[in-house]
Amino acid sequence: MSPVSIIDAIYRLFLKRCLFGCDAERAHRMTLRMLAAIPAFTPPRDGPELGIKLWGIDFPNPIGLAAGMDKDAVAIRGWEMLGFGFAELGTITPRPQAGNEIPRIWRVPERRALINRLGFPSKGMEAVAPRIKRIRKAGISIPLALNFGPNSDTPPEGIAADYSALIERLGPLADFIVINVSSPNTPGLRTWESPEKMSELFAAVREHTSESARGRPVLLKISPDLERNDLFRICETALALGIEGIVACNTTVAREVVGVSSPHPGGLSGRPILIRTRELIRDIYTHTRGQIPIIGVGGIASAEDAWLHIRAGASLVELYTGLIYEGPALVARIKSGLADLLRSGGFRSISEAVGIDR
Numbered sequence: 001m002s003p004v005s006i007i008d009a010i011y012r013l014f015l016k017r018c019l020f021g022c023d024a025e026r027a028h029r030m031t032l033r034m035l036a037a038i039p040a041f042t043p044p045r046d047g048p049e050l051g052i053k054l055w056g057i058d059f060p061n062p063i064g065l066a067a068g069m070d071k072d073a074v075a076i077r078g079w080e081m082l083g084f085g086f087a088e089l090g091t092i093t094p095r096p097q098a099g100n101e102i103p104r105i106w107r108v109p110e111r112r113a114l115i116n117r118l119g120f121p122s123k124g125m126e127a128v129a130p131r132i133k134r135i136r137k138a139g140i141s142i143p144l145a146l147n148f149g150p151n152s153d154t155p156p157e158g159i160a161a162d163y164s165a166l167i168e169r170l171g172p173l174a175d176f177i178v179i180n181v182s183s184p185n186t187p188g189l190r191t192w193e194s195p196e197k198m199s200e201l202f203a204a205v206r207e208h209t210s211e212s213a214r215g216r217p218v219l220l221k222i223s224p225d226l227e228r229n230d231l232f233r234i235c236e237t238a239l240a241l242g243i244e245g246i247v248a249c250n251t252t253v254a255r256e257v258v259g260v261s262s263p264h265p266g267g268l269s270g271r272p273i274l275i276r277t278r279e280l281i282r283d284i285y286t287h288t289r290g291q292i293p294i295i296g297v298g299g300i301a302s303a304e305d306a307w308l309h310i311r312a313g314a315s316l317v318e319l320y321t322g323l324i325y326e327g328p329a330l331v332a333r334i335k336s337g338l339a340d341l342l343r344s345g346g347f348r349s350i351s352e353a354v355g356i357d358r
């Protein structure tokens, strides 16, 4: 029995019941603590057909951890052990902040969804930097993305300076960077998704960061609540600005339209956003003629979900909510299912399948 199957058996036999019996945020904290405490073991090597190279970075497989799960980079080794091909850590803010008042995460189990209005609780960049340095020194086999957001008390004229400070301090520690302008829980953040504001932001960030800090690919994380025309304008702006990739997508503020009724405010994730995410991926892929790599994130809970995001145009995929409902063996299951789907479809690699359903 592999270490992951043992962890999974423990999860299915009693841990899931115990965690689901707690408030969602407490369960999240306990999960991170347990993951950080597991003695390190080497995960099995992935088959070469699952590997993919993007921006000069080798990904052992295309399944990544989505931002939000490990905001302060406390369980990096755990993500590697569960078999993820990369992990996106954050959202990290420049200064520490507490986020919104509790309660701020709710489960919607009948829809295999979560709602959160966390508002970027973060220990801040100075707390995260030494953790990543330490893990890099010890050696890590998967790429690490760092996801950046501004502090909630930063006025609009200081937003570019917040992103610049993050890039300057943490950029050199990242394999790639994700600029998060799409969280629904930081008032005003999504206004930076507009092409005009985006151009202003990227110009200011480029001006205020050193070349060495900027040497990493920079991706933009977008919201699922964009109108189609706005999405197309964002794609054109991303191409014009030389943005290296798009992460589609963050949580949605929609409810009825995705079949969820809930009194809780905030961003909805999980199964209800699966189809919307796939539409976005296909639209971005088609509109950019595959020129910008896409990380598809939203609703993935099986190999088939990941496969269809890839076929719609995603070169990499990520998940968060699926892990909560399906448990720690999900990543291994998706990888083995993807290898089967590749084989049965006659594909020799993931990149051959990217965008074939466009």
Ligand SMILES: Cc1cc2nc3c(=O)[nH]c(=O)nc-3n(C[C@H](O)[C@H](O)[C@H](O)COP(=O)(O)O)c2cc1C
Binding pocket: 066, 067, 068, 069, 071, 090, 091, 105, 114, 116, 118, 120, 147, 180, 183, 221, 249, 250, 251, 268, 269, 270, 271, 273, 297, 298, 299, 300, 318, 319, 320, 321, 322
């Ligand atoms: C509790 C929670 C916290 C999140 N926090 C962040 C965050 O800090 N930054 C971010 O870019 N996305 C955040 N997300 C969004 C996820 O990264 C992802 O885009 C979204 O949940 C859709 O993927 P999923 O359906 O697999 O969960 C969060 C999601 C959840 C459920």
